[in-house]
Amino acid sequence: MSRSRLQEAAVHLVLWVAVLFALYPVMWVTTQALSGGGATEGRIIPWPATPSLDHFTAVIGRVTDEGVWLFGLQLLNSVVVSAATALTAIGIATPAAYALSRFRFVGAEGATRTLLATQMFPGVAASIPLYLLLDGAGLLDTRTGLVLVYATSAVPFAIFQLRGAFDAIPRELEEAAMVDGATRFVAFVRVVLPAVRPALAITALFAFMSAWNEFILAATFLTSEDLYTLPILLNRYASEHDSNFGHFAAGAIVVSVPVMLLFYALQRQLVSGLTAGGVKG
Amino acid sequence: MASLSLQGIQKSLGGQPILRGVDLEVATGELVVLVGPSGCGKSTLLRTVAGLESPDGGVVRIGARDVTRLPPRDRDLAMVFQSYALYPHLTVRENLAFGLKLRGTSAATITERTDEVAQMLGLGPLLDRFPRDMSGGQRQRVAMGRAIVRRPSLFLFDEPLSNLDAALRADVRVEIKRLHQRLGATMLYVTHDQVEAMTLASRLVVLRAGQVEQVGPPLEVYARPVSRFVAAFLGSPAMNFLEADLGSGRLRAPGLDVVVPQPAVGGDVPGPVLVGIRAHDVVPAKGARADVRLRVEVLEAMGFEAYAHGHVGDAPFVARLEGDAARGITVGDELGLDVAAGSVHLFDRQTGRTLR
Numbered sequence A: 001m002s003r004s005r006l007q008e009a010a011v012h013l014v015l016w017v018a019v020l021f022a023l024y025p026v027m028w029v030t031t032q033a034l035s036g037g038g039a040t041e042g043r044i045i046p047w048p049a050t051p052s053l054d055h056f057t058a059v060i061g062r063v064t065d066e067g068v069w070l071f072g073l074q075l076l077n078s079v080v081v082s083a084a085t086a087l088t089a090i091g092i093a094t095p096a097a098y099a100l101s102r103f104r105f106v107g108a109e110g111a112t113r114t115l116l117a118t119q120m121f122p123g124v125a126a127s128i129p130l131y132l133l134l135d136g137a138g139l140l141d142t143r144t145g146l147v148l149v150y151a152t153s154a155v156p157f158a159i160f161q162l163r164g165a166f167d168a169i170p171r172e173l174e175e176a177a178m179v180d181g182a183t184r185f186v187a188f189v190r191v192v193l194p195a196v197r198p199a200l201a202i203t204a205l206f207a208f209m210s211a212w213n214e215f216i217l218a219a220t221f222l223t224s225e226d227l228y229t230l231p232i233l234l235n236r237y238a239s240e241h242d243s244n245f246g247h248f249a250a251g252a253i254v255v256s257v258p259v260m261l262l263f264y265a266l267q268r269q270l271v272s273g274l275t276a277g278g279v280k281g
Numbered sequence B: 001m002a003s004l005s006l007q008g009i010q011k012s013l014g015g016q017p018i019l020r021g022v023d024l025e026v027a028t029g030e031l032v033v034l035v036g037p038s039g040c041g042k043s044t045l046l047r048t049v050a051g052l053e054s055p056d057g058g059v060v061r062i063g064a065r066d067v068t069r070l071p072p073r074d075r076d077l078a079m080v081f082q083s084y085a086l087y088p089h090l091t092v093r094e095n096l097a098f099g100l101k102l103r104g105t106s107a108a109t110i111t112e113r114t115d116e117v118a119q120m121l122g123l124g125p126l127l128d129r130f131p132r133d134m135s136g137g138q139r140q141r142v143a144m145g146r147a148i149v150r151r152p153s154l155f156l157f158d159e160p161l162s163n164l165d166a167a168l169r170a171d172v173r174v175e176i177k178r179l180h181q182r183l184g185a186t187m188l189y190v191t192h193d194q195v196e197a198m199t200l201a202s203r204l205v206v207l208r209a210g211q212v213e214q215v216g217p218p219l220e221v222y223a224r225p226v227s228r229f230v231a232a233f234l235g236s237p238a239m240n241f242l243e244a245d246l247g248s249g250r251l252r253a254p255g256l257d258v259v260v261p262q263p264a265v266g267g268d269v270p271g272p273v274l275v276g277i278r279a280h281d282v283v284p285a286k287g288a289r290a291d292v293r294l295r296v297e298v299l300e301a302m303g304f305e306a307y308a309h310g311h312v313g314d315a316p317f318v319a320r321l322e323g324d325a326a327r328g329i330t331v332g333d334e335l336g337l338d339v340a341a342g343s344v345h346l347f348d349r350q351t352g353r354t355l356r
Helices: A003-034 A054-060 A072-100 A110-118 A123-137 A143-168 A171-180 A185-193 A197-213 A216-221 A228-237 A243-264 A267-275 B042-050 B092-102 B107-121 B134-146 B166-183 B194-200 B218-223 B229-231
Strands: B004-012 B016-026 B033-037 B057-062 B075-078 B154-158 B185-189 B205-210 B211-216 B240-247 B252-255 B256-259 B271-277 B282-284 B292-301 B305-312 B317-321 B332-339 B345-347
Touching: A054 B004, A072 A110, A072 A143, A072 A185, A072 A197, A072 A228, A110 A143, A123 A143, A123 A216, A123 B205, A143 A197, A171 A185, A171 B042, A171 B075, A185 B252, A197 A243, A197 A267, A216 A228, A216 B240, A228 A243, A243 A267, A243 B033, A267 B218, A267 B229, A267 B271, B004 B317, B016 B042, B016 B205, B016 B271, B016 B305, B033 B042, B033 B092, B042 B075, B042 B154, B075 B345, B092 B107, B092 B134, B107 B134, B134 B166, B166 B194, B185 B252, B194 B282, B205 B218, B205 B229, B211 B218, B211 B229, B229 B271, B229 B345, B240 B317, B252 B271, B292 B317
Parallel strands: B033 B185, B033 B205, B075 B154, B154 B185
Antiparallel strands: B004 B016, B004 B057, B205 B211, B240 B252, B240 B271, B252 B256, B271 B345, B282 B332, B292 B305, B292 B332, B305 B317
16 A cells, blocks of 8 residues: 555656656746847746846737848748648658558569658758759749748658558458449548548647658758748847747747647547557447 | 349469359348458458459459449449458548549539438537547448448448457347348358358358359258368358168268258268268257267366367367266267267268268
8 A cells, every 4th residue: 555655656756856857948948039138048947037028029020121020921931831831741642551550462562562661761861952853843932942841851741641541441341331332433522531530630740740840951942031940030139140939949949930820720530540440430 | 222143254463373163142131241261262252243353254243234344443343352441541421421522423412411321320519520530440330431422323342340459349249130030132252261151141152272162041051061171161160970881771980970850861872972071060968879079178168058078089179068968078078979860961082072
């Protein structure tokens, strides 16, 4: 009895240490963002010396000389590019994954292996060929170009995710629908897709998040400030010329909030998506 | 309702022949059970009828229509799957209505039919539940309801009871039989369970390695199997087989000496044969002479009956005894048994065919 109480206390202690370990840097960033004036230094407990929202107003309210609300524009760029990446990934990967899961055709195995192989290269390794391709297509320094670049890594990953999800759906479900009067396409739309909805949600979210957080490729292919995504903006606050860690911290929080909200909204889907296929019935 | 006609159905999967020319006629309103060991092709045959597999050769007719090349949706049939295959994101009501909706049935008719089926199968309280919130037995009933509500001309059942526990299986078996009588529907039913096969079938089709081994009313197939395969497959415990010599109207083997009462049976071909005796076709011998001498090794006594397991000569043998007859027996005894008149089965040792 006392032993189990002791064990429980120990478990909680370990968990608290882990939580603090994960949260401490976040608390520092929050402190920086909420501190007025210069950087907060030499304190163990992260707490703003002179609390203020100056950094937030400065980051969010930034306006160009021409009177363009730059932050709003860059936020919009991030949302558009990330959402378009997620839609492209889902749009291409869903039929591809279904075909790989359900049909046997020449090249199916090879295609799967090739997809796996593409995942082994870091995305940056492809930046030079991608640059040349985009240049040739006249898509350098465009949002469309960036979406295409993100899709090159998002689509294979999404195909993998969704193929696993389709594999977990019994064929008999579609067969039952086809006997009931559906074509294969109708069975796919009305029976299979609803059944993989959690997996679609989690796959779309991953694609969205990886695009949202990506910096190197965006910085490589975008040169106009009005096309920048938020990570490039953040980088500017932390760069050599013009480092302002208060702005950086405030920007980091602002950038994180939409993803946190998305996670929160899709929480239930995510949990069932992550465990889909693991439990029968 | 319609009849079903299969002619020369052939199917290979991965270069392996699964069906080797199956012919079968199912009359309107008949419940035909396809039975056989796993891998005999019974499920593939059912899926071919459903249109989920297309045959390499042969013709499938439902009523007068040749449906061989039609997709499942145009065949006007319903299927109950082993896993039930209920749509997980739809309620019971929506599951029942799915097929009707796809076919553009009016909302009023859909409500009327789902209510009727729900009432028939006692699904009323479940109509707004999702499949995940139901027990196996309830899901099974929904799967049957989904088939019935469509009023198809042919019902297909693919081992629909194998995921249920034994007690429930017996209940649902009776329910299916009752439904068949009530609907007068044409049904093709696949199972590997011989009890289901025996109790449900108007006619039984025993499949072996992609071919029809025997067709007939269940009791007829049981009583007069055409081969050792059918004899061994039907009946529990399985039929006992002994290698014996036939000569001058007697069958002799170590532990076996029995008169062949049927003069026609194999009478004119003396020589080695295979003898088949069912466990329940023996009774303890009255006198000192006995047809079969069984060395009892294990005794399973259940009060009203008992099974004595052991060997006759070198061959394993099981005898079913009435409860009273088993009382005096102990393990190690040599038990004298007489074979009931007319119940000796003779098979060709090489081909396994019944000798008539």
